[in-house]
Amino acid sequence: MDAGWIATLSFCGNLKTLRRISCKKVDPSPRPIEHLGSCLTIETLHLQRCQIRDKESANALFLVCVAIRDIVIQDCWGMHNEMFAFASICRRVKFLSLEGTGIGKKGVKNNPYEYLTLCIGSQCLIYELPDLHY
Numbered sequence: 001m002d003a004g005w006i007a008t009l010s011f012c013g014n015l016k017t018l019r020r021i022s023c024k025k026v027d028p029s030p031r032p033i034e035h036l037g038s039c040l041t042i043e044t045l046h047l048q049r050c051q052i053r054d055k056e057s058a059n060a061l062f063l064v065c066v067a068i069r070d071i072v073i074q075d076c077w078g079m080h081n082e083m084f085a086f087a088s089i090c091r092r093v094k095f096l097s098l099e100g101t102g103i104g105k106k107g108v109k110n111n112p113y114e115y116l117t118l119c120i121g122s123q124c125l126i127y128e129l130p131d132l133h134y
Helices: 005-011 055-064 081-089 105-109
Strands: 017-021 044-048 070-074 095-099 115-120 123-128
Touching (some): 005 055
Parallel strands (some): 044 070, 070 095, 095 115
């Protein structure tokens, strides 16, 4: 996709699932954060085999997808606790699947989810947060 595509998501009123597979960059040139809208219809964000190394792009993506309920991050390079902290703005998340990422327990625990089905690899657990214990 061309640079700046994240900014156009706020105009996609019927988009339910945003799936990015094998992208080298999420968005090489996202708009300034203060100019981004949100797309409240997106329920699922699925990132697979993507390179998520740019903090500005990751922040913009989670900001636009603020209403998502499901996050699936699979085999993405560069996604670690610091990058995943941007997902804390997405307070409606109920399902989180992390596989092949650098996100650890601390990265999940520091997000504001009340109830969460967390899948890491083949294990799925249901947590009532903030009482998340490992």
